[in-house]
Amino acid sequence: MALIWRKSMDLGNNAIDHDHRYLVCYINTVELALQTPDDKEVLVESLAQLYSYAYDHFMREEIIQTKIKYPEIQEHKQEHKRLLEQFMELRNKVKSEYSAQELEKQSNDLVDFLRHWLIDHVLNEDIKLKPYLKNYPSDLT
Numbered sequence: 001m002a003l004i005w006r007k008s009m010d011l012g013n014n015a016i017d018h019d020h021r022y023l024v025c026y027i028n029t030v031e032l033a034l035q036t037p038d039d040k041e042v043l044v045e046s047l048a049q050l051y052s053y054a055y056d057h058f059m060r061e062e063i064i065q066t067k068i069k070y071p072e073i074q075e076h077k078q079e080h081k082r083l084l085e086q087f088m089e090l091r092n093k094v095k096s097e098y099s100a101q102e103l104e105k106q107s108n109d110l111v112d113f114l115r116h117w118l119i120d121h122v123l124n125e126d127i128k129l130k131p132y133l134k135n136y137p138s139d140l141t
């Protein structure tokens with residue numbers, strides 16, 4: 001079932017909140033692509049789109065963190081880096097190791113992993129930005 005963004009997950013910055021919603025859409029697209037595991041090209045492309053959007057989002061978020069003088073920016077940057085590495089590992093496995101049959105078997109686990117990959121970071125780490133963002137206009141980029 002598709003993942004739906006909840007208003008309670010918003011941080012109060014338009015750019016970040018917009019990005020998070022889009023990332024959820026990209027994860028839902030990967031889930032859709034997993035329904036046709038024979039067409040691996042579609043799946044690999046959907047993972048590439050998610051990676052590229054996540055990369056850009058992390059950069060945008062880090063610029064905003066600098067502007068709001070977020071004290072834990074270094075740790076947060078490290079975490080973004082770790083998430084991208086973890087994602088690349090998964091993408092490489094999907095691209096070169098998994099057969100269509102294996103993908104079908106692992107489909108639920110893969111979607112689960114991606115949901116946690118994004119949502120856990122947003123709910124445990126990005127959420128810490130909220131009190132700092134409050135002091136700035138919501139259209140800060």
Ligand SMILES: [Fe+2]
Pocket residue numbers: 016020057061122126
């Ligand atoms: Fe984020």
Ligand SMILES: [Fe+2]
Pocket residue numbers: 058061076080121125126
């Ligand atoms: Fe983040």
